[in-house]
Amino acid sequence: MSVTAYKRTISHTEAPRQIERRILAQVTSELESQYQAFDSAERRLDRLQILADGLRHTLVKNQMVWSTFKMDLTEAENGLTPELKATLISIALWVESHTQGVLAGGKLVRPLIDINRSIIDGLSGRSFETAAE
Known part of the structure; x- marks a missing residue:
């Protein structure tokens, strides 16, 4: 199956919100599998080595997802409320x-993972109160 056919199939079977949730969940899972060694490393040199060993790629992928969200939020066709758009754009800028x-x-x-998880919960229809229970 070609990439174009795959994308067409996804767009016909998943709502945009489901696609956003799935993509964000994928990159968050990758971050979760790599972050502990980085966050617990005491020396900057050790952190830089972990970045070179693959974490950098995952961070850039996460940033690309958020950049795409930010671009979509600025489109006139985006149906979210102005307040929600502003909040999400602010989060995207913070992620950058x-x-x-x-x-x-x-x-x-870890803070990037926490933000992603909160947005995933929102895209899943779970409120912050529901997710905390």
Whole structure:
């Protein structure tokens, strides 16, 4: 099956919200499988090595997802409320900034995972109160 046919099949079987949730869940799962060694490393040099060993690729992928969300939020066709758009754009900007800090070896990965999980819960229709129970 060609990539074009695959994309067409997905777009016919999944709603945009489901696609966003699935993509964000995939990259979050990758972050979760790699973050502990990075976040617990005490030396910046050790963190930079973990980044070089593959975490950098996953962080860039996460940032690309958020950049895509941000671009979609600026489209006139986007049906979300202006308040929700503004909040999500603000989160996307924070993800960009925080990711740069992680890539420099100075910030932790866990906050990115926490943000992603909160958005995944929202895309799943679960509120923050429901997710906390």
